[in-house]
Amino acid sequence: TQLLIDLPIxxxxxxxxxxxxxxxxxxxxxxxxxxLLVGVNVTARVAQHERQKRNVDQAQERVSQMVELHRVSLEVASQLGQDPTKLLRMILGKMVALVQATGGVIWYADRERGDLECVISVGLPRDYMGQAVPRGAGLPGRVAITGESQRVDDYRSYPLRTGEFDDPAFRAVAAVPMQQRNQVIGVIGLVKTAESVTPKYPDEAPPATFSEDDIWLLELFAVQAAHAIENTRTYLDMERAYQQQRALDRQKDDFIARASHDLRLPLTSVVGYLDLALEMLPQARDDDVRHLLQTAADEAQRMKELMDQLLEQARLDDGKREVHLAPVALAEVVKEVVAARRKQVALHGTPYEFTVMVAPDLVVMTDLARLKEILENVLSNAVKYSPKGGQITVEAHGVGAVAEMRISDQGIGIPADAHAQIFERFTRVDSPLASAIGGTGLGLYLARQLAESMGGTIALERSTPEVGSIFLVTLPC
Structure with missing residues (x-):
């Protein structure tokens, strides 16, 4: 009987x-x-068989990797609009496993500054969550700038390593970018330590570094991670825009209702008082007729102001209003506008006291017509929202290259939660007192647009309910 033995030596x-x-x-x-013992050296045949086996194993491994990549792409597509953190953690976990890494991190890139912030950390000796890496610093920072993957076989001797991402146990490190539309939106970093991997075959050394195939695979998964982030950002941007549009639509609806009401009231008053004056004319006293006609004129003026605001807003939105800057003596303009407002309110008997404190030599570079509109809008609000009268003051002085003008009143004031919205179009203070007062919600919006068109600003400096408000207007000198 023959005996056949395969023996490695x-x-x-x-x-x-x-x-x-x-x-x-x-x-x-x-x-x-x-x-009789006969020996045949079959090393070449065994090596060929081993190569074939490894080729088959590698092909099967590549198929498994592509299957995992396909699963990830399906997950990304199904998670639209949801928090991507869980999905990204799953993607990072698969990347770590497929390239036999110890662990990894995902950094988001700040849209404005470009700095990186760690949002996911898996399997590393310490938690890097929240750790920031400045733009351009270390391996991840360089990848964020170049948009190209990088790998370091011996991270311990890497001269550009940074304390924001370092550990004595790190041996090999790879970093791949997450990109959308040629812009880096984040970076994925993976780490291998000496103890992190074991060889697949008895005669090979442990894969302690990242191969080109590893980088290729990591880049494919980074694309899916980028899709997950960008899909979420796009969805949130669309949702935000939709909500803003809905809010604007509601404001427009409210504005149309208010404008219709506010325009109808003075028009009805004008028609009514004129009809009454005509009926009373044969036997009426001059004072009675004068009172009726004055009331009709006041209501017509109020309607004119409303229409002026609507037309001005349309001109500004269409960009049809030109700016003509010229030196203007601020004191003269303020006195002129205040005098017109004082004359108008005097007819109603409400006790307003106007004070102007502007240096006669203060000159601003401005568009005269636009400056008057700003003053008229702010003073109109000061009068309108001070139903009991009181002190209205306009003071101005130069501060360096600008003039600061403050308009203060003793009116109903503005609640703190409304300060940020009062300069938005169609916005009015939501309070019982304010609701009883007519208006389009365009006055302060127009004042801001006009001021900014001339290189100036307008802001609510201070306001206290039942005490009054102070608005600050700045104009270049």
Whole structure:
């Protein structure tokens, strides 16, 4: 009987594989006399078989990787509009496993500054959550700038490593960008330590570094991670824009209702008082007719102001209003506008006291017509929202290259939660007192647009309910 033995033999030059066949030698009577041992070196054949096996294993591994990538892409597509953190953690976990890394991190890139902030940290010796890496600093910072993947075989000797991402156990590090529309929106970093991996085959060393194939695979997964982030950002931007549009639509609806009401009231008053004046004219006293006609004129003026605001807003929105800057003596303009407002309110008997404190030599570079509109809008609000009268003051002085003008009143004031919205179009203070007062919600919006068009600003400096408000207007000198 023959005996076949496959035997690996370790020699100084390496391992060789031999096939041994042992055959008995017998005499004429069948008695065993000797053994014939024949050895054949099959190292080349074994090596070829091993290569074929590894090729098959690698092909199967690549198929498994593509299957995982497909699963991830399906997950990304199904998670639209949801918090991507859980999905990104899953993607990072798969990346770590597929390239036999110890762990990894995901950094988001700040849209304005470009700095990186760690949002996910998995499997590393310490938690890097919240850790910031300045733009351009270290390996991840360089990837964020260049948009190209980088790998370091010996991170301990890497000269640009940064304290924001470092550990004595780090051996090999790879960083790949997450990009959308040629812009880096984040970076994924993976780490291997000396103890993190084991060889797949007995005769190979542990893969302690990242190969080109590893980088290729990581880049494919980074694309999916970028899609997850960008899908969420796009969804949130669209949702935000939709909500803003809905809010604007509601404001427009409210404005149309208010404008219709506010325009109808003075028009009705004008028609009514004129009809009454005509009926009373034959037997009426001059004072009675004058009072009726004055009331009609006041209501017509109020309607004119409303229409002026609507037309001015349309001109500003269409960009049809030109700016003509010229030196203007601020004191003269303020006195002129205040005098007109004082004359108008005096007819109603409400006790307003106007005070002007502007240096006669204060000159601003402005558009005269626009400056008057700003003053008229702010003073109109001061009068309108001070139903009991009181002190209205306009004071101005130069501060460096600008003039600061403050308009203060003793009116109903503005609640703190409304300060940020009062300069928005169609916005009015939501309070019982304010609701009883007519208006379009365009006055302060127009004042801001006009001021900014001339290189100036307008802001609510201070306001206290039932005490009054102070508005600050700045104009270039």
């Amino acid at each position: 370790r020699l100084p030059g390496g391992i060789e594989y031999w096939d041994f066949t042992c055959s008995p030698i017998r005499d004429e009577r069948g008695v065993l006399e000797d053994l």
